[in-house]
Amino acid sequence: MVKEEIIAAVKNHPSNKIKFAIVDIDGVLRGKYVHKDKFFDGLDSHFGFCDVVYGWDSADKLYDQSSVTGWETGFPDGQARVDLSTFRKVPWDRDVPFFLADYAAGEPSRGVCPRSLLQEISQKAESMGYHAQFAMEYEWFNFKKTTESSDDRNHQNPIPIFDEMFGYSLIRLAQGSNYFNDIFDQCEAYDVTLEGLHTETGPGVFEAAIQKDSILRAADKGVLFKTAIKEIAHPYDIVPSFMAKWNQDLPGCSGHMHQSLLDDKGKNLFYNPKGEHHMSELMEYYLAGQLHCMPQLMPFFAPTVNSYKRLVAGAWAPTTVTWGIDNRTTALRVINGKESAMRIEHRVPGADVNPYLCMAAGLASGLYGIENKLKLPAVTKGNAYENKRVKKLPSNLYDATQNMKRSKLAKELMGAEFVKHFAMTREHEWNEYIKTVSDWELKRYFEII
Numbered sequence: 001m002v003k004e005e006i007i008a009a010v011k012n013h014p015s016n017k018i019k020f021a022i023v024d025i026d027g028v029l030r031g032k033y034v035h036k037d038k039f040f041d042g043l044d045s046h047f048g049f050c051d052v053v054y055g056w057d058s059a060d061k062l063y064d065q066s067s068v069t070g071w072e073t074g075f076p077d078g079q080a081r082v083d084l085s086t087f088r089k090v091p092w093d094r095d096v097p098f099f100l101a102d103y104a105a106g107e108p109s110r111g112v113c114p115r116s117l118l119q120e121i122s123q124k125a126e127s128m129g130y131h132a133q134f135a136m137e138y139e140w141f142n143f144k145k146t147t148e149s150s151d152d153r154n155h156q157n158p159i160p161i162f163d164e165m166f167g168y169s170l171i172r173l174a175q176g177s178n179y180f181n182d183i184f185d186q187c188e189a190y191d192v193t194l195e196g197l198h199t200e201t202g203p204g205v206f207e208a209a210i211q212k213d214s215i216l217r218a219a220d221k222g223v224l225f226k227t228a229i230k231e232i233a234h235p236y237d238i239v240p241s242f243m244a245k246w247n248q249d250l251p252g253c254s255g256h257m258h259q260s261l262l263d264d265k266g267k268n269l270f271y272n273p274k275g276e277h278h279m280s281e282l283m284e285y286y287l288a289g290q291l292h293c294m295p296q297l298m299p300f301f302a303p304t305v306n307s308y309k310r311l312v313a314g315a316w317a318p319t320t321v322t323w324g325i326d327n328r329t330t331a332l333r334v335i336n337g338k339e340s341a342m343r344i345e346h347r348v349p350g351a352d353v354n355p356y357l358c359m360a361a362g363l364a365s366g367l368y369g370i371e372n373k374l375k376l377p378a379v380t381k382g383n384a385y386e387n388k389r390v391k392k393l394p395s396n397l398y399d400a401t402q403n404m405k406r407s408k409l410a411k412e413l414m415g416a417e418f419v420k421h422f423a424m425t426r427e428h429e430w431n432e433y434i435k436t437v438s439d440w441e442l443k444r445y446f447e448i449i
Contacts, residue, residue, distance in 0.1 A: 006087045007043075010036065010097045018097040019090065020082055022049060023115055025425050026058040026303065028355030029227050033096075039082075040145065047101065048077030051109045054421075057428060065424050068108050079104040086220055091189040092182075092232055100220060112421040114356035115219070116416065121360045122215045125367060125427040130269065132215035132363050133261040135195075136222035138351050139253040140229065141246060142179075142204045145237040158246070160204030161238060167201035179236050183208070186232055192221045202250050212258065215359055222255075222355030244302075244350030245309035252310030252317055253351035257358050258335075259366070260343040261286065271342040277325055277379075278336045287344060288376040289369015290332060290362060291321050294348070296407040297414070298400035300361035301348040301425045305433040308396050310350050313385040318347050321391040322380040331393070348393070357422075363412040399432075401426040 007035040010018060016037045017254040021031025030053045041122075055069040056062050062070070069075055074199055086100040102116055110116055117435070125132050143158040183206075210221050220282050227313040229240045256415040261269045261282070270283035279287075294301070302308060305334050310317045316328065324330035349358045368374075380387060394400035404410045405423040414422075 001087065005083055006084050007040075009087070011095055013089075015096050018099065019093070020047075020080075020099040020101050020102050022080060022103070022113075023223055023354070023356060024053045024058075025112065025114060025164050025354070025422065027114070027223055027226070027356070028058055029223060040372075042075060043082065046079035046081055046104055047139050049080035049101070049103075049403055050075055051078040051103070051107070054109045055113050057425065057432070061344065063424060063428050063429075063433070067424075068421060074322070077431045078109050080191045086110070088191040089189075091186045111415070111417045114354055115216075118216060118219055118356045118360040118363075118419055120415075121364050121367075125215075125363060127263070127368065128370075129263065130367075131258045131264070131266075132359075133262055134215045134218040134359050134362075135210050135212040135258040136218065136221075136225070136355050137207070137209040137254070137256040137258065137345075138242065139200050139205055139207045139226065139255075140226075140242045140351050141202065141253065142206060142233065142238050143241065145239050155447075157239075158239070159240070160202075162204045164203055165201050165205075166199055167424070169199045169246070176203055179233070179238065180206075182232050183229065186225070187225065187228055190224065190228055192225050192228060192334050198252070205251075206360050212260075213361060219355040219359050221406070226351075241350040242247050244304065244307045244352045248309070250326060251315055252358060254310075254317065254347065255349040255351040255353040255355070255358070257346040257353075257362055259346065259350055259362055261366075268339050268342050269340040270344070271336075273339075277334060278339075278342065279334065282370060283344075284344075284376040285370040285373055286366035287323055287334070287369065288374035289367065289372070290344070290346070290365040291377060293324060293361070293365035293368060293409060293413065294321055294331065295391065295394065296403055297361045297365065298348075299422065300357045300414075301346070302350065302366045302394075302397070302400060303354060303357070303426065303429075304352050305397050305429060307350050307352055308394075311348070311393060311395070318384065319393055320380075320384050320387060321393060322384045322387065323377070324380045324384065327380060327382075327384065329382075330380050332382075361414065366372070368409075368413060381431075397426060398430045401430065 017033045019033050021029040051069045052075045054197040073387045080101045081104050082099045088098050089095040090098050122134040142161045165171050193211045195211045197208045233240050252423045272280035313319050318331040323332035325334050331348050337341050411419050
């Protein structure tokens, strides 16, 4: 739809309001309803939206060291601009018109906005003649909402909606058919079309693959999908969780990122029928760039303390800086069955990832490899967990953040301002973790020590 058609659709909509949202550093949508009169009044100028969304964490706790906003600035309203191209209607909310928004150029928050960062890097790819085509694939657990007890609110003993390990189960699809059908159909009505939806191995865990799209639209769909699932699940008294690892005895939840580059005519530039593994030279450079940059950009792919609990050997998640052909033990899995499907699956991100940030880091790393014609390391065959000759991924958020903070390459690719702010937020996340007394500590030390 063109601008005039979108404006007409909103004007003619029976609702007296619209909903819009800005994405924060953790990939959480922060938004509100506004009256249609206010929407049209600010459409050609801006909307006021408090810049605290980049001054606090996912639990609304203020950062101590933010240079973007704080008590010293008075947490002012930033100038937010709605992106009309993101127009859709929310089918489970009376079809209310919905838009994503960004802070305007010149606003302090613009420089630390994940969506703005991705726009900049995708524009660089376009200037090089490459159209980035990406998609997100998520796994998440689903739990019964039981009571309003303290244990329930603190998620101490969550109960999955299904028992036992039952991946790709048609029985479970039938048993939860209303919920499954609502996810599939309402996501499509929300312009977040799913390629597939099924149960994964684990009690109450699902997996959904979102259809591929241009990189910014793919990231939009990734963040909208996670919010959609939580809203669709609520009437069923189901609580979805996109934690990377909620239980040490069960598999974690991935947020795999699929990527390819196209030319102006839509031809897949990663494919060469005469190349080894059908890979083009461009794809080899791109892969090499991702491997080279990965250890220095890990918080973009693994942003929480919990992310690293998933990245352990034998848990269907990578632990090494490796690539392979259809190899699910490596960090980067090349899928090379045919030209239309030729792509790289980045297997490091978990379901807790901010899709704008992992896509920005993935694309920037690949372009770096192309620009510098980096040599691709040898392909990993067999079990990458047992390969002692390759580099290991950082094992915790603190080490990963310090690597990024010290890295000249990270600042070159992602911008010094963004890296400074993002590193501060990740250090805050780590500090919140280390000062907390865990259940494990209580069980281990309370009586015996």
